[in-house]
Amino acid sequence: MRSISATSADGAARPRIGGTLGLLAQVVAALVVLALLCATSELVAGLLLDPTVAIRRQADALKANLPQGDQVAMVLGVLDTMPALNPAPLVRDPLYLWRNEPLARKTQPVNPLPFGSHAAWTIANDSRGYRDPDRPLPAEHDGVFRIVCLGDSITFGFNVDQDETFPRRLERLLNQRHPGHPVEVVNTAVPGWSWLQGLRFYETEGAALRPDLVIAAHGTNDQYLPVRVTDAERIAHVERPFVRAAVIARARLMATRTYRLVEQYFPPRAEPLAESPGCAEQVRTTRVCHRVSLPEIQAAIGELHAQTTASHVPLVVLNLDFTQTPAAKAERDATAGTDITLLDFVMRFALLGQDTAHARAAELGVAPPGPLDDAPGGARRVVLRVEAPAPEAAMSVRGWYGYPKPDVDFTAAMYDDGTHGDERASDGIFTVMIDAPPATWMVQYKYFSGDTAELEPQAPFPSSMGNRTLRLKQSVRGPVERFGHMYLMAEQTHPDAEGHAIIAGDVAYSIEHLDAYRRFIGADR
Secondary structure, X not given: OOOEEEEOOOOOEEEEEOHHHHHHHHHHHHHHHHHHHHHHHHHHHHHHOOHHHHHHHHHHHHHHHHHHOOHXXXXXXXXXXXXXXXXXXXXXXXOOEEEEOOOOEEEEEOOOEEOOOOOEEEEEOOOOOOOOOOOOOOOOOOOOEEEEEEEOHHHHOOOOXXXXXXXXXXXXXXXXXXXXXXXXXXXXXOOOXXXXXXXXXXXXXXXXXXXXXXXXXXXXXXXXXXXXXXXXXXXXXXXOHHHHHHHHHHHHHHOOHHHHHHHHHOOOOOOOOOXXXXXXXXXXXXXXXXXXXXXXXXXXXXXXXXXXXXXXXXEEEEEOOOOOOOHHHHHHHHHOOOOOEEEEHHHHHHHHHHHHHHHHHHHHOOOOOEEOOOOHHHOEEEEEEEEOOOOOOOXXXXXXXXXXXXXXXXXXXXXXXXXXXXOOOOOOEEEEEEEEOOXXXXXXXXXXXXXXXXXXXXXXXXXXXXXXXXXXXXXXXXXXXXXXXXXXXXXXXXXXXXXXXXXXXXXXXXXXXXXXXXXXXXXXX
């Protein structure tokens, strides 16, 4: 390569920039040009990207993956198309499959949106993706009692504003009750995570936060929907170096508008998902494959307990599986005979709801909820009751028998005229009596005032859990419900702000009776 040179006074050639410097200058110039080209490409791609295409592709992914029965494939497919549209911003992760997007900020309507409400919830993740204020972690915290919360979307606080989640409320509550003894509660929960993902997080990241107490709450995602590849197999797969490198590279590419624009017009071909060996084994024993089997849940809790015990850290397990999957039984079995504290909030909410429903019936002067005689032919008779939003409302109920898919749909008018099971005319309580097929074990339904639903699903991802549920062991008279209000719940799966307040209060009470915390506040001195 010829060097750039100049001529000296005596006429001799004098190098201006040597060969090495010339090469370096060319490399720098090339990098500057490349950066400008990339910036231009990103700007143009941002103008050409069509969010509606991503939404259609996500809908196609749902159709493609749900019939195959793979919840995780659906989640990863959504992350690969338009992650910014995710209700709780997530990103692909080479260790955990996905995690919260660091520094994500998002405000959106509660979904489903209750009648007459404009409620919204805000997410503000810290630099690690925790739904927390940024603070120096994992720094030494002498004189501070640090609680690390592991969990899924319920602990994360899906559909609940930033400061109303139970981890944030728990921190405030303990600090208010015991001034001078500061507490930090770190919310590391990630929507969609299973017990295996939570355990893996604690092994690789959570323990390094130096907790004085660990609170763990998984279960719903482990057993709710079927899959064709187990979590254990997926996690083992991404542990391979080349696979992990590919995941990291794809995640970085997906962060660019240019790559997403290319995929918008040339989407990758979706291959049919074959049933894995782990799923085949589950199917042989239980006839269905879930992300994490019941023995695996027990083993994960046992391993988490072994790790916390080795660090002299107490473990509290919460049952927050409001869909009532079999995961709760595995949690009870795993904690029985150990020093793990198990708090069952599914049972707690049910008892509170029962007490409230009976008190409300007495206040309104109507019959309390309770069992009824079966209808002729063995059909299960169900009486549904709701307070109308206005006296002149034309009320109806729409729903289905069966779960999670409708076996039989129904639509029925409701009455406030002393007929069709209504107890007292013109008292504002509308009633209908329906006969469900024999052996029906669940009814899902939603009330309507005219054509207005009490709970309105929100775009672009309408909530699939925005219906009421009534579990049946026999014919039953339901509680008097309030139009647009689900007791303690934003929808079937996630508690509302009031529900989170109850969780925080009960957890705080339990913590105050733990030896580790009593020593911290000096109660045992």
